[in-house]
Amino acid sequence: MNLKRLNAKLLQALFCSVLAILLPASAMGAEENITVMNPAIAGKLAKRVPLSPRLDTLQGKTIYMVDNQWGGPEGAYQLFEEMQVWFAENMPSVKTILRRTEGNMFTDDPALWKEISEKGDAAIIGTGQ
Amino acid sequence: MSRHARSVEELGVPTVATAGINIVNYALDYDFKYSNGMPIRYVAFPFPIAGQPRSVHKEYVAGKDQLTGQPVMTAIVDALTTPLTDKEKMTDTASSAQAETEPRFLAPDTEENLRHLFKDKEWTDYNPIILPTEERVSEMLTGTSHKPDEVINTIRFMPGNRELTVEKVAIAAVMAGAKPEYMPLLLAIATRAPFGNSTTSMANTIIVNGPIRKELGMNSGTNAMGPYNDANSVAGRFFTLISKTAGDYRNNVNAWESLGSNLQYNSVTIAENEEKLPEGWEPLHVQMGFKPEDSVVTIGTGWSYISSLGETQPAYPAHMLIRDYLRSLSAYGSGATIYVDPTTASLLKDVNGFETKLKLSEWLSENVEKTVASYWGNGVIMTSNMAMAFQGLEPYASWQKMSRDALIKPFNNPKAINVVVVGGSIQTTWFATDFRLNPGVRVDDWR
Incomplete structure (x- = not known):
């Protein structure tokens, strides 16, 4: 670097330093903080509800299997049938009852829930998707 | 699914809900937090479930629970028999329907950061x-x-x-x-x-x-x-x-x-x-x-x-x-x-x-x-309308009984x-x- 170019660089650095002292930060490119409003809305948490007590064992018990027809009546029915096969082979004392809900995945079926509570010991419910 | 499981649990029947892993992740997090409130026990199958042949469903049942890595049926048995944790027994009647909070203003920051x-x-x-x-x-x-x-x-x-x-x-x-x-x-x-x-x-x-x-x-x-x-x-x-x-x-x-x-x-x-x-x-x-x-x-x-x-x-x-x-x-x-x-x-x-x-x-x-097969071949139609057909509601009940090539x-x-x-x-x-x-x-x- 020749002397002339070095002098020019030094002058440029001096000029920038003086500017930094004299001008506000915003004029030098540093951003100021701003405050904006929050678009999000708080959600209400659901009321906590406990699970019912578990069984000591499934041996000799009746398990209802409920297909809620997500994907249609054949969407997952055979999945439950395969579970029935598993219980028959591996836990033969377990009685399984396979049912479809009266409605679909979006609707309730209180009559079936009542039947399960009266005749069943446990339930497997599903299944999508 | 989670609502159905909750309904049965509330009648005192231990229940396990099953679904594809995509749905279970939502059910465990967002649905539990804001909607269901009951810590339902889930077992997760691989996705997709609907539309798969029996051979695949058989593999799913013989395979692993996508949540725990346990065999699926072991996970189901455990979900129905493992004693409840304190968290699963938790009730929250006193402070029910709590509101989360969101401040009216966000913390001051630069425009770029905001x-x-x-x-x-x-x-x-x-x-x-x-x-x-x-x-x-x-x-x-x-x-x-x-x-x-x-x-x-x-x-x-x-x-x-x-x-x-x-x-x-x-x-x-x-x-x-x-x-x-x-x-x-x-x-x-x-x-x-x-x-x-x-x-x-x-x-x-x-x-x-x-x-x-x-x-x-x-x-x-x-x-x-x-x-x-x-x-x-x-x-x-x-x-x-x-x-x-x-x-x-x-x-x-x-x-x-x-x-x-x-x-x-x-x-x-x-x-x-x-x-x-x-x-x-x-x-x-x-x-x-x-x-x-x-x-x-x-x-x-x-x-x-x-x-x-x-x-x-x-x-x-x-x-x-x-x-x-x-x-x-x-x-x-x-x-x-x-x-x-x-x-x-x-x-x-x-x-x-x-x-x-x-x-x-x-x-x-x-x-x-369109043909009956084409109509029922749509998953949204099948999920929402076939149940009405089973309940005898018309015209779905008739459409469900017609041959696949029939026009409706x-x-x-x-x-x-x-x-x-x-x-x-x-x-x-x-x-x-x-x-x-x-x-x-x-x-x-x-x-």
Whole structure:
């Protein structure tokens, strides 16, 4: 670097330093903080509800299997049938009852829930998707 | 699924819920937190389940629980027999329905950092937004007489009972780039927020009728559906932003459309070209029972949007091609919305003899046929309507019993087939969609 170019660089650095002292930060490119409003809305948490007590064992018990027809009546029915096969082979004392809900995945079926509570010991419910 | 499991648990029966891992992740997190409140025990299968052959389902049952890595059936037995943890016994009656809190203002930061924050929080459509300073929001609120703290909509889907206020609408309006005079329209739109959200690719339409169209300079003519007008563009974008902010839509948290929909950027936002309706054809809002001088916005939900491409051919006029296109749609709820250019509308009326929109709807209802196999081959139809068939409800019960090749008329409610006139009279084109329209909302109520 020749002397002339070095002098020019030094002058440029001096000029920038003086500017930094004299001008506000915003004029030098540093951003100021701003405050904006929050678009999000708080959600209400659901009321906590406990699970019912578990069984000591499934041996000799009746398990209802409920297909809620997500994907249609054949969407997952055979999945439950395969579970029935598993219980028959591996836990033969377990009685399984396979049912479809009266409605679909979006609707309730209180009559079936009542039947399960009266005749069943446990339930497997599903299944999508 | 989680609601069903909870219903049975509440009757004292230990229950395990099963689903694909995509659904279980949502159920364990968002659904538990804001909707169900019961720590249901889940066992997760690989995804997808529906549509798979028995051999795959057999493998699923013999395979691993996608949550724990245990064998599926071991996980099911454990879920029904392992004693409850303290967390699973927890009740919360004293402090039920607690509210989370969101501050009115965000922490001060640089504009660049705030832009990043809005994107990180998924509050934008990832196009640049106007940051909602208090001054800008106050100015936006001058566009309505309604108080900032007025709750206009409690959003229950997704769960969380989020109370949408006029001020939150104004914030999203600023973000979308709206003018204060847009506020009555945007408030009316916000009463229908958020937009449809499913694992399928849901889409929406926003149709504006009445004097507000002219007041806001909306485009009902040439390029009405394209990016050529401020009010059309901003109102559509606003619906996206209010759905994401107020609806709390977040990718893979509670928004899990497998492919998504490009229509969610603008929601096919148009004004009906009422000035070019053929004589005898009523504007959409008048068909719904509003007065012609009312300003009304109507929002529809569906999935599909198909263009007619080119000129209407005399040998095969528009209504016949529309009929053909509708065959490919699901007919969910018998819903369809046909957008026709004024020139097409004139041909349909003057040449083809449809003296009213309803006459065209009735003709389509009577003439669109599809096979039983095609109708039930749609997953949404199968999931929602087959249960009605099993309950003996007509016409689904009969359609379920017919042979696969038999033809049915699935658009069985002509009043659900809507016709909207829009466009610049440059080409005899039209669009066929499966949008089902909600009742219109009076914009004038939000001035």
